[in-house]
Amino acid sequence: MQPLTTEQIRAVIARGKLKDTIFKALGLFCLSIGLLVIVALIVDMFIKGSERFTLDFFMNFASRRATQAGILSAWVGSLLVMLVTALAAVPLGVAAGLYLEEYAKRNWLTHIIEVNISNLAAVPSIVYGLLALGIFVYQFGFGQSILSAGLTLALLILPIIIVATREAIRAIPAMIREGSMAVGATRWQTCRYHIIPYAMPGILTGVIIGLARAIGETAPIITIGALTFIAFLPPVPFTGEPPAGLFEWVMSPFTVMPIQIFNWTSRPDPAFEVNAAAAGFVLMVMVLSMNAVAIYLRYKMRKNIKW
Amino acid sequence: MQIHDNPALKAEARNLNFYYGEAKALKGINMPIYDKKVTALIGPSGCGKSTYLRSFNRMHDLYPGNRYEGEIRFFPDNTNLLSPEVDPIEVRMRVGMVFQKPNPFPKSIYENVAYGLRVRGENNKRVLDDKVEHALKGGALWDEVKDRLNELASNLSGGQQQRLCIARALATDPELLLFDEPTSALDPIATAAIEELVHELKKRVTILIVTHNMQQAARVSDYTAYMFLGEMIEFGKTDEIFLKPKDKRTEDYITGRMG
Numbered sequence: 001m002q003p004l005t006t007e008q009i010r011a012v013i014a015r016g017k018l019k020d021t022i023f024k025a026l027g028l029f030c031l032s033i034g035l036l037v038i039v040a041l042i043v044d045m046f047i048k049g050s051e052r053f054t055l056d057f058f059m060n061f062a063s064r065r066a067t068q069a070g071i072l073s074a075w076v077g078s079l080l081v082m083l084v085t086a087l088a089a090v091p092l093g094v095a096a097g098l099y100l101e102e103y104a105k106r107n108w109l110t111h112i113i114e115v116n117i118s119n120l121a122a123v124p125s126i127v128y129g130l131l132a133l134g135i136f137v138y139q140f141g142f143g144q145s146i147l148s149a150g151l152t153l154a155l156l157i158l159p160i161i162i163v164a165t166r167e168a169i170r171a172i173p174a175m176i177r178e179g180s181m182a183v184g185a186t187r188w189q190t191c192r193y194h195i196i197p198y199a200m201p202g203i204l205t206g207v208i209i210g211l212a213r214a215i216g217e218t219a220p221i222i223t224i225g226a227l228t229f230i231a232f233l234p235p236v237p238f239t240g241e242p243p244a245g246l247f248e249w250v251m252s253p254f255t256v257m258p259i260q261i262f263n264w265t266s267r268p269d270p271a272f273e274v275n276a277a278a279a280g281f282v283l284m285v286m287v288l289s290m291n292a293v294a295i296y297l298r299y300k301m302r303k304n305i306k307w
Numbered sequence: 308m309q310i311h312d313n314p315a316l317k318a319e320a321r322n323l324n325f326y327y328g329e330a331k332a333l334k335g336i337n338m339p340i341y342d343k344k345v346t347a348l349i350g351p352s353g354c355g356k357s358t359y360l361r362s363f364n365r366m367h368d369l370y371p372g373n374r375y376e377g378e379i380r381f382f383p384d385n386t387n388l389l390s391p392e393v394d395p396i397e398v399r400m401r402v403g404m405v406f407q408k409p410n411p412f413p414k415s416i417y418e419n420v421a422y423g424l425r426v427r428g429e430n431n432k433r434v435l436d437d438k439v440e441h442a443l444k445g446g447a448l449w450d451e452v453k454d455r456l457n458e459l460a461s462n463l464s465g466g467q468q469q470r471l472c473i474a475r476a477l478a479t480d481p482e483l484l485l486f487d488e489p490t491s492a493l494d495p496i497a498t499a500a501i502e503e504l505v506h507e508l509k510k511r512v513t514i515l516i517v518t519h520n521m522q523q524a525a526r527v528s529d530y531t532a533y534m535f536l537g538e539m540i541e542f543g544k545t546d547e548i549f550l551k552p553k554d555k556r557t558e559d560y561i562t563g564r565m566g
Contacts, residue, residue: 106371175410179472181369183423183479184400193422194412305413306461 042284049278057278061231062260066271071279073230074260077146078215078286080234080249081256084150085157085214090207093158094196097165097203102191121159128156129223137224144225146234147250152220157210164206168199173307201301208294212287218258228263230255257283316382317342317483317513318363323389324376325358325367332358334537335377340483342382345505345514347528347545349521351560355537356517360485363388363515364402365395381483400427403476403512404485408492409468411460411475416443416452419460419471423479438478445511446474447504466497473504477512484508486516490523502527521561525549533557 004012060070104110132152142148172195180190234252239245257279264276318340325333332355340346348356358367365388367373379388381401388398411419420439429435439456443449448470452463460471469489476484486505490498505514505527518524524531524545531548533541533556541548541557552558 173410175406175408176412178366178369179406179410179412179475180422182364182366182399182404182406183426183475184396185422185426186396189426193425198413304459306459307410307413 042281045277045281045284049274049276049281052274052278057275058282062229062255062263066269066275069264069272069275071257071260071282073233074255074257074279075282075286076233077226077230077254078256078283080146080237081149081153081221081254082211082215083237084146084250085153086207086211088151088154089157089161089210092154093161093207094165094203096158097162097169098191098195100162101166101169102187102195117159117162121163124219125156125217126219126223128152129220131155132220132224143251144227144253145251146254148224149221149226149254149256150250152224153214153217156217156220157214160210160213161203161206164209165199165203168202168206169195171202172198176307198305201298201305204301205294205298208290208297212290212294215256215286215290216258216283218262221256221259222262226255226259227253228255228259257286313339313341314344315342316340316380318382318388319380320359320362320377321380322377323359323362323379325355325362326374326376327358328372332537333362336539338532338539338542340513340515341530342513343509343511344529345509345516345527346530346532347524348515348517348532348534349519349524349560350534350540352519354534356534357487358537359534360487360515360517363483363485364399364404365389366404368395400479401481402483402485403479403481405469405472405476405487405489407488409465409472411463411468411471413459413461415457416460416463416471417456420474420478423475427479442474442478443471445477445508446470447500447507448474464497466493466500469493469497469501470504473501473508477508481512483513483515486514486518488517488519491519498523521549533560535560 056068057070058075059072060068061072062074063069100110100114104113129152132148132155136142136148136151137144142151176194176198177190180194185193230253234249234254235245237246237249261276261279261283264272264279316339320336320338320340323333323336324331336359348360350356361367362375363379367375375389377389380386381388386393388402412422414422417439420442421435424435424438429438440449440453443452448467451467452458452471460468463471469492473484473489490501493501502523505516508514509529516524516527528545530543531545532539533548533552533554535556541552541554543553548557549561552561
């Protein structure tokens with residue numbers, strides 16, 4: 001092949017750069033579709049619901065009159081359900097992830113378990129709802145309570161936490177583990193002093209992303225029978241007569257934000273649409289602030305962890 | 308390979324074979340390790356010197372599929388370090404290790420050194436303070452860090468980090484200290500400091516050091532072993548190995564015709 005002349009080289013470069021530009025424009029377009037839709041949605045809900053953003057809206061119970069209806073029981077319910085979810089899912093998920101990474105022997109059984117954790121993440125949430133209805137609500141007799149809902153959502157986000165834990169652990173270099181074992185530490189001492197603390201930023205991020213997913217779940221909560229009209233609050237957690245009183249709140253009936261929204265959108269009176277939009281916006285703010293906290297914590301905790 | 312007027316034995320490999328799965332990495336190694344002396348392991352990359360070193364603290368037990376045959380006798384109690392009845396954790400409590408790349412924990416300088424003691428259940432602040440100071444002095448790092456013990460170890464330079472890792476290993480008074488190419492990630496000045504430290508340390512601990520650098524072996528060690536393809540080719544006093552090697556392969560390696 002003849003060597004290219006300078007002219008030809010320039011032509012080749014120009015063709016290459018044209019493709020560069022085309023792809024750049026295309027990529028930006030695709031990116032903005034996703035972003036614009038979510039921004040439009042949030043802005044739209046904000047504008048539609050703007051007349052409801054008063055203190056009363058947050059402090060009122062549900063009502064037959066749209067203008068007097070509020071989301072008090074819904075946001076309190078959401079927070080309490082999330083508390084139960086986190087308390088159940090975090091220890092289970094972290095322990096499972098730790099076991100798989102640090103203790104489990106690499107054999108076919110571990111392999112099957114690993115594949116099925118991914119499968120677990122793909123199970124439709126309504127199926128978890130059915131499972132929970134049978135087991136938590138009836139078999140264990142927890143009823144249509146905060147406890148049942150929290151445990152259901154905990155199952156739902158367990159795979160997310162397990163996967164996040166494993167990835168965070170895998171990012172820790174082998175030389176740290178070896179350094180610890182070389183002074184005579186046991187596996188557990190290595191986990192307790194090194195693996196768990198160094199994996200914590202990644203684990204926390206996974207936990208919060210899981211919770212952000214759980215707080216918006218509607219289907220499994222409806223399945224286990226959350227009520228849509230709750231005009232009272234559960235007892236304040238951890239304040240009753242110990243020991244049983246401390247946990248009275250977990251057995252309380254409840255509603256959560258997505259259910260309240262779903263309820264309002266299915267009413268014939270268009271005034272409730274305003275409520276639904278306002279509540280939708282509040283839910284979005286809750287989810288986005290959880291993500292913001294996750295990002296902040298990750299940044300903050302990673303600063304001190306360098307290899 | 309009869310060597311007279313030798314000091315006491317600290318350890319001895321007897322017909323040691325080692326397998327990574329099916330692959331045989333060490334072939335019938337016999338070698339003495341003398342008490343309070345520095346023994347260097349040299350040889351080309353992949354000759355098994357690190358594999359051999361890591362057998363002394365059962366590091367291979369951390370990964371599946373590894374298998375030892377033969378013995379490493381440890382004195383004065385004549386324990387076989389490789390015996391399945393001997394807990395690898397017990398072995399690691401007696402045999403310390405310094406790695407190729409400095410690997411301080413992302414914790415404070417103090418906690419890095421105190422870690423081995425904490426693992427042994429020591430929580431008394433005064434005892435810890437004492438031993439940490441002693442170990443840092445042993446690692447020739449005390450003067451540089453005594454005013455900032457609570458700072459992160461990652462703020463130290465590479466050479467300081469490696470001396471911190473030596474202090475971490477010293478804190479628990481090991482009987483044998485393993486060095487796996489401890490200066491390969493360091494600049495010449497930091498390297499000189501580590502070599503000087505090794506020289507100092509042999510007063511209190513037996514040292515086994517893997518090195519890529521023959522000058523380093525000549526400078527720091529009393530005994531040298533040349534390994535090739537998983538075999539122990541030659542072992543002897545360092546000056547004898549370097550000045551009049553008996554084996555042709557050793558001579559080729561040392562004179563730079565190979566490796």
